[in-house]
Amino acid sequence: MRGLERARALGFSVVDGLRGSPVRRQIAELDAVDRMAPAERLRWQRERLAEILAHARDTTPFYHDRIPPRVDAQTAPEVLGSLPIIDKRLIKDRFDEFVSAAFRRVALVEGHTNGSTGAPFAFYMNRRRRDRVRAETLFFGRWTGYRVGEPHVFLRLLFWHPKPVVARLLENQLILEPRGLGSVEIDRLLRRIRRSKAVTLIGYPSVLALLARRRLEAGGPESLPMRSAISIGEILLPGARETIERGFGCPVFERYSATEVGYIAHDCEHHRLHMNVGSLWFELLPPDSGTVEAQSSERRIVVTDLFNYGMPFLRYELADRVRPDEGACSCGRTSPLLRSVLGRVSDRITLPDRRDIEATGLGGIFYDLSAIRQFQLVQTAPDRYAIVVVPEPTFDDETRRTILRRAHALFGDRATLELSLVERIAPLPAGKHAYILSTVDRRGESSPL
Ligand SMILES: [Zn+2]
The missing domain is CATH 3.40.50.12780 (ANL, N-terminal domain)
Structure with a gap:
């Protein structure tokens, strides 16, 4: 000291x-x-x-x-x-x-x-x-x-x-x-x-x-x-x-x-x-x-x-x-x-086959991909998901294919997945990062968005 x-x-x-x-x-x-x-x-x-x-x-x-x-x-x-x-x-x-x-x-x-x-x-x-x-x-x-x-x-x-x-x-x-x-x-x-x-x-x-x-x-x-x-x-x-x-x-x-x-x-x-x-x-x-x-x-x-x-x-x-x-x-x-x-109950998504996807599971898609700066999953309809990614300059087609392959394995074949690249992902009011967002009402509760 x-x-x-x-x-x-x-x-x-x-x-x-x-x-x-x-x-x-x-x-x-x-x-x-x-x-x-x-x-x-x-x-x-x-x-x-x-x-x-x-x-x-x-x-x-x-x-x-x-x-x-x-x-x-x-x-x-x-x-x-x-x-x-x-x-x-x-x-x-x-x-x-x-x-x-x-x-x-x-x-x-x-x-x-x-x-x-x-x-x-x-x-x-x-x-x-x-x-x-x-x-x-x-x-x-x-x-x-x-x-x-x-x-x-x-x-x-x-x-x-x-x-x-x-x-x-x-x-x-x-x-x-x-x-x-x-x-x-x-x-x-x-x-x-x-x-x-x-x-x-x-x-x-x-x-x-x-x-x-x-x-x-x-x-x-x-x-x-x-x-x-x-x-x-x-x-x-x-x-x-x-x-x-x-x-x-x-x-x-x-x-x-x-x-x-x-x-x-x-x-x-x-x-x-x-x-x-x-x-x-x-x-x-x-x-x-x-x-x-x-x-x-x-x-x-x-x-x-x-x-x-x-x-x-x-x-x-x-x-x-x-x-x-x-x-x-x-x-x-x-x-x-x-x-x-x-994490919070709102940090997860329930698939139509009743399986839950939470942030730690989602992390498995991205954990070793250095071309990803940040990611977020947004559920836009019960079986439709947007994977939003802030890419590093090294992001390429191979990275894109890897993400989609892993995501399909996780979500099942019936899920519609879209991958979009953005410059930044807006944080929650306190500056925290939400890994998962849903715009679909669950259990009658109002959505967090
Ligand atoms: Zn201990």
């Missing part, structure tokens, strides 16, 4: 220390929970669950009559299971009923999700929960080799400044906004990353992969060595992981988080996704019977935040589907694992 970084690390300790070390103490707790034997951790989680259930019953209108007068560590999971599963839409509709009366509103921290699916969403958390999210950032950051005070680049679009300037200075974070991703903009971003001397890159994998691809064209990662890259906000396709690893000469870590509930799961050094059992209680439920996914290993993911006393999120369903993983990780942590995050 160099002098300035040491000063920043010290500065962080001093600022946190003046406040009674809330972040440091929560890191210690996350660390302790992480090392507990499974039975001990379950007991610890049940106690936290009983506490937040009693708090919600006593202070949060939506839960007044839904939680019984007596709830303890023994009965907490059963009580929780009797509560309705909630989601963004319900909270938006009945917002005031979900805010705890234990805090004055001005004492709560207001958060916003960025509306990447076109549905911006506001919520509250109490300050202790906000500190816990900071603790999670440092705790899981350590798994990637990150230490507080080290320079890192966050590639994201900003809608407001998420943190006070002092906090960002102490954290040594440079935020770069990836607006427009032509070669000129990408080169500018790469120059700024190099100047920043960052050791860690955090961003959407689609953006990181574009930068990495450019690095590879320019002759390898020698002049831009990174210690780690952290993938957030989108599905991490195997091809993208490999491109980022080669382009920046560093391992890629998947970080699964949501603004409203903090860190959900994080890659360890062995690149397996550990669930954040130190802050969340997890329920992985089979999809509704009758749907295509009901037969597969996919699960709905429902979380209960054990620490947001400002606005209890009890049985909150995230829009994603996940696959759980069995067994233990060789890193020694005993927390349960996810095999993969499959």
